[in-house]
Amino acid sequence: MSDYRSTVGQRLPLIDSMEKVSGQGTYIEDMSFPDMLYARMVRSSESHAVVEQVDFAAAAEIEGYVAGLAPGEAGTGIHFGVLPISEDETPLPAPKALHSGCIVAAVAAESERAAREAALRVEVRYSVLDPVVRPRDALRETDHPLHPTTVAGTNLHKAVDQEFGDVDGAFAEAATVASGEFRFDGINHGFTEPIGCIAVPEANGRMSLYSATQVPHYLHRALAKVLEMPMHRIRVFKPLVGGGFGGKSDPFPHEMVAALLARKTGRPVKIIFDRDEVFLNHHGRHPTEYRIRVAADGDGRLLGLDSHSRIDGGAWGSFGVVTTYYNGVLSQGPYRIPAFRYSGRRVYTNKPASGAMRGHGAVNARFALETCLDEVAEQLRLDPFDLRAQNALPPNTTTLNHLRITSTGFLECLQQVRERSGWERKFRQLPHGRGIGLGCGFYISGSALPIHRTRTPQSTVHVKIDVDGGVTIHSMAADIGQGSDTMLAQCVAEAMGVSMDRCRVFARDTDTAPLDLGSYSSRVTFMAGNAALRAGEAIRRKLHKACARLTGLRADDFLRGANETYVHRDDDSVRVPYADALREALADNGALIAKGIYRAPKLGGSFKGSGAGLSPSYSYQAFVAEVEVDEETGQVRVDKVWAAHDCGKALNRLAVEGQIEGSVHMGLGQALSEQLVFLNNGQLQNGSLLDYKIPAPPDTPEIEAIVVESNDPEGPLGAKECGEGALAPIIPAVANAIHDAVGVRMHEVPMTPERVFKALEKKRRAEEKLRAGS
Amino acid sequence: MQVPDFILRQPATLQEAITAAQEASRPPDGSHAPSAPEQGYDWLGGGTDLLCNYKWRINQRPVVIALRGVAELQSDVAGSLAAGRTLWQLENDAEIQRRYPALASTAALVASPLIRRSATLGGNLHLDTRCWHFNQTAEWRAAHRSCLKAEADQCRVLPDPGDVCVAAYCGDLAPVLIAYGAVARLHGPDGERRVPLAEYFAGDGIRRFAERRRAELMVAVEMPADAEDWRVNYRKLRLRQTFDFPEGGVAVGLQWESGNPGVIAAARIATTAYASVPLLHPEVVELLQGQLLDQDLADRAGALLESLVQPMKNTSMSPSYRRKMARVLCRRALLDCSPHSSS
Numbered sequence A: 001m002s003d004y005r006s007t008v009g010q011r012l013p014l015i016d017s018m019e020k021v022s023g024q025g026t027y028i029e030d031m032s033f034p035d036m037l038y039a040r041m042v043r044s045s046e047s048h049a050v051v052e053q054v055d056f057a058a059a060a061e062i063e064g065y066v067a068g069l070a071p072g073e074a075g076t077g078i079h080f081g082v083l084p085i086s087e088d089e090t091p092l093p094a095p096k097a098l099h100s101g102c103i104v105a106a107v108a109a110e111s112e113r114a115a116r117e118a119a120l121r122v123e124v125r126y127s128v129l130d131p132v133v134r135p136r137d138a139l140r141e142t143d144h145p146l147h148p149t150t151v152a153g154t155n156l157h158k159a160v161d162q163e164f165g166d167v168d169g170a171f172a173e174a175a176t177v178a179s180g181e182f183r184f185d186g187i188n189h190g191f192t193e194p195i196g197c198i199a200v201p202e203a204n205g206r207m208s209l210y211s212a213t214q215v216p217h218y219l220h221r222a223l224a225k226v227l228e229m230p231m232h233r234i235r236v237f238k239p240l241v242g243g244g245f246g247g248k249s250d251p252f253p254h255e256m257v258a259a260l261l262a263r264k265t266g267r268p269v270k271i272i273f274d275r276d277e278v279f280l281n282h283h284g285r286h287p288t289e290y291r292i293r294v295a296a297d298g299d300g301r302l303l304g305l306d307s308h309s310r311i312d313g314g315a316w317g318s319f320g321v322v323t324t325y326y327n328g329v330l331s332q333g334p335y336r337i338p339a340f341r342y343s344g345r346r347v348y349t350n351k352p353a354s355g356a357m358r359g360h361g362a363v364n365a366r367f368a369l370e371t372c373l374d375e376v377a378e379q380l381r382l383d384p385f386d387l388r389a390q391n392a393l394p395p396n397t398t399t400l401n402h403l404r405i406t407s408t409g410f411l412e413c414l415q416q417v418r419e420r421s422g423w424e425r426k427f428r429q430l431p432h433g434r435g436i437g438l439g440c441g442f443y444i445s446g447s448a449l450p451i452h453r454t455r456t457p458q459s460t461v462h463v464k465i466d467v468d469g470g471v472t473i474h475s476m477a478a479d480i481g482q483g484s485d486t487m488l489a490q491c492v493a494e495a496m497g498v499s500m501d502r503c504r505v506f507a508r509d510t511d512t513a514p515l516d517l518g519s520y521s522s523r524v525t526f527m528a529g530n531a532a533l534r535a536g537e538a539i540r541r542k543l544h545k546a547c548a549r550l551t552g553l554r555a556d557d558f559l560r561g562a563n564e565t566y567v568h569r570d571d572d573s574v575r576v577p578y579a580d581a582l583r584e585a586l587a588d589n590g591a592l593i594a595k596g597i598y599r600a601p602k603l604g605g606s607f608k609g610s611g612a613g614l615s616p617s618y619s620y621q622a623f624v625a626e627v628e629v630d631e632e633t634g635q636v637r638v639d640k641v642w643a644a645h646d647c648g649k650a651l652n653r654l655a656v657e658g659q660i661e662g663s664v665h666m667g668l669g670q671a672l673s674e675q676l677v678f679l680n681n682g683q684l685q686n687g688s689l690l691d692y693k694i695p696a697p698p699d700t701p702e703i704e705a706i707v708v709e710s711n712d713p714e715g716p717l718g719a720k721e722c723g724e725g726a727l728a729p730i731i732p733a734v735a736n737a738i739h740d741a742v743g744v745r746m747h748e749v750p751m752t753p754e755r756v757f758k759a760l761e762k763k764r765r766a767e768e769k770l771r772a773g774s
Numbered sequence B: 001m002q003v004p005d006f007i008l009r010q011p012a013t014l015q016e017a018i019t020a021a022q023e024a025s026r027p028p029d030g031s032h033a034p035s036a037p038e039q040g041y042d043w044l045g046g047g048t049d050l051l052c053n054y055k056w057r058i059n060q061r062p063v064v065i066a067l068r069g070v071a072e073l074q075s076d077v078a079g080s081l082a083a084g085r086t087l088w089q090l091e092n093d094a095e096i097q098r099r100y101p102a103l104a105s106t107a108a109l110v111a112s113p114l115i116r117r118s119a120t121l122g123g124n125l126h127l128d129t130r131c132w133h134f135n136q137t138a139e140w141r142a143a144h145r146s147c148l149k150a151e152a153d154q155c156r157v158l159p160d161p162g163d164v165c166v167a168a169y170c171g172d173l174a175p176v177l178i179a180y181g182a183v184a185r186l187h188g189p190d191g192e193r194r195v196p197l198a199e200y201f202a203g204d205g206i207r208r209f210a211e212r213r214r215a216e217l218m219v220a221v222e223m224p225a226d227a228e229d230w231r232v233n234y235r236k237l238r239l240r241q242t243f244d245f246p247e248g249g250v251a252v253g254l255q256w257e258s259g260n261p262g263v264i265a266a267a268r269i270a271t272t273a274y275a276s277v278p279l280l281h282p283e284v285v286e287l288l289q290g291q292l293l294d295q296d297l298a299d300r301a302g303a304l305l306e307s308l309v310q311p312m313k314n315t316s317m318s319p320s321y322r323r324k325m326a327r328v329l330c331r332r333a334l335l336d337c338s339p340h341s342s343s
């Protein structure tokens, strides 16, 4: 038998970690080209206005000024966007500026300093329109909708209405109903590396764009459209990316502006945003108002869910159509819900655009549902764990909206955190001011439907081996710090039965890499991982043929053996070292190449919107948080978090635990401190890392990351997602713990000290009134 | 983000520093408005406040005089703390921890460990006032058409401000040093003068100091001989456990009646972040004097302080919350002073 030793489940440092910590790695900021110019954006001082005129005369007096780009110039008015159904962005206003701080023009200069000075001197004349700032105002009719494509003269961007089962009947027969109106502030990704790109006009007339992006392919398409060039004349290159979390998953106006300026000047053009510009670019989590009702029978069986969301899209569409669906459909797990109604409304407002952010579309809805479930348990005097376990979706079922459920480790997640957190002796028993709470989750492992209607596989991976024995892997899966390069190397090495350090991953360049849709919807490990495995297996079959030639035995009878050998399945004294097999395979043949592909199976129903939420598999979570609430100040301190996540199979334990910890930390930011604050006219008030409050190390509790493995039948080596789903559950876990501690239900997120304090004051007043009355 | 160009002077002695300042400044025109961008100089301590503002093009000056090389600012002389001392040093100095424990522990509450490595005592005390409409990029302010303290002639906090700026003073150390009774030692072309810190700050968010003399700088902070007899405590309101400026801060200093610990002979109460300068609260002092410190007294003092502070809507927490928290901060700071408390 084969004694091949797999790396699966080990703790593997990411393959690019030394490069990064030593400073050797190359990010956009590290790159430069001969004759490169620096561009600086001119940003709108108005929230809603027609740009009448842009005057570069004063800017041109700055030494080093080279060129300006203004609305009306070629390409600046061409529409693009990540979703073909809402291509509503343009490189520059055409003709309207849609939020304070949006890009209205740009200047290119010989130095960054000169570009900054020049940009400050550009004069823009506006004809100002009333801004729409509050979502409820956006639903009114107006003479000046933000986009010509809106619904019925309002600023409604997308409406979703879905109903399955007998919802009204469910509520009529319910023994208990929990409901609430929730409000969520917008939040930003807060990635480390500011956004940036360099456009390089090549001597042969092609255009190269180097960009810190999660979606090279969608960027490639958008550039082709805006530059009106065929895709093969454009090259997109992704260097190391310092975090994305969804904030680099759209093609952006500044990328188009860089390319247009490069074309205009014939010189490379570099753009690096300041942090405030990152906040203005935004495309983060939608500010959301959420109404929900949950019905259950007397034993705690869920009968129905009725929810409504109003989400604030800001100036552009981005992924918003998907967000509108996800706010509903992703509430169909991890529980069996026999009747379900959802209506969602996404509106345009004159604020920085909302878009996709880690846990896209699921986080706010999840908070509302998990909070209500806690209330249902309270009303029925059930333990919150028992309530959830009793309603868990079983494996191999289908939800009402036709989501196909295969593997699930949800019950094990529940059991693990229940035991490890000491729930039994803590819940409803801790001293006043201390509390413990549960929150659960459910997330897609890759969107099954590609954004563009096409039969091209969602992921393709190429593998090449040559005389040096190294394994070259080409893919366009975008490593944004989450470790997908490491995952590709591991999958290929695993499939080939060779050491990972033979692998070098080139997942950077659309000229050389086969298509991959990019890093969003938690798709990369599942899809690109499967493609990588298949590519590795395909090339191993070629090596096995060489083994057959060398031994006179059948190729199919060779297996992966220890120390990079191929071993005969029936006689392990027959061993062919990888090097020998490779030499034989190359003879008279040259370098070996192979590829693997992944295409999601056909899933789902045929009703309108049935594609939303479809995924080849789903991840599950159960988290417990223990908190302490200072009743005099409203300050909440999270002392400890137990976080169990079903990732199918931990290919790399270190990476999985890192993702769980990172998700918890990020989720705690939304839970307790992060919020975008806007002035009445829509201007962003707190676009800096001092005023936008991301938790710091001293604010971060001990996190026990618990890996649950349900071994997904279709996942690569059993794996499914672990980068996004783990964010949502921590927020309701904290809210439910606050309730356990001091008896208030928080319906506004983030749960800042001030909000908790107010809720406590309200409760105190109510209690006093009660006492006075009795 | 780039720091705009300036001329950097690096004097080695106090005299050189003062001369450099005299050369860089024009005679004061008597007005308190910030001088035009093309005029004047700024002292540079660790730069953790000044250069952040420069990056946002806030009131930058053509000349910056770095104080790090000035020998007289680097080492303490008996009974005083040199202005060039970093907060990191204040926090970790065993003697300061022993003699002025509240100073060491408060230094540890400022900004972040990295910032405290370069932030100086002098810079902290002279920290510029802060406001949501002021600490913003040049483009932001241009779009917002604010503020009095920057380039515009209107204020977004008060509807009719006159020429009064309500930006908040947010330094953490000033109230604590005031509670210890510390005295500023200043040096200028006319030699040295000494001003109790309690009298040093005055005016509004732009003026900030009772008397600012041309080419004068702070050399040291003198600790009075009886400072060690005072029990001092400081409480800070902030969202995160690091980075954040105070949204409110209360320092209390108490002296017990001799032979009668727990009974207050003398008190000092100072707050930060509630106004454009650190404030003293004689009303609260009056309430405390001669009383036995207990829960009830602390409650009443807190309630009184709450009624006295008047925060503006120009930081991230709401004025009403910040005001209510003054009560909690005050009560807790007082109770921490009690003879039975460990601190």
Ligand SMILES: Cc1cc2nc3c(=O)[nH]c(=O)nc-3n(C[C@H](O)[C@H](O)[C@H](O)COP(=O)(O)OP(=O)(O)OC[C@H]3O[C@@H](n4cnc5c(N)ncnc54)[C@H](O)[C@@H]3O)c2cc1C
Pocket: A690, B042, B043, B044, B045, B046, B047, B048, B049, B050, B051, B052, B067, B083, B084, B087, B109, B110, B111, B112, B115, B118, B119, B120, B121, B122, B123, B124, B125, B126, B127, B128, B170, B171, B172, B173, B216, B217, B218, B219, B243, B244, B245, B246
């Ligand atoms: C993210 C962040 C968080 C912060 N949080 C806090 C906080 O919580 N609490 C807090 O108090 N501060 C905070 N700060 C502000 C600042 O870091 C500290 O106040 C620090 O002590 C300032 O010292 P410095 O030496 O760096 O000052 P500088 O920036 O060098 O100078 C500040 C001002 O003081 C003047 N100055 C400096 N030295 C002298 C002198 N000897 N005589 C006269 N004038 C002088 C300068 O001209 C300038 O106007 C924070 C800053 C940042 C960036």
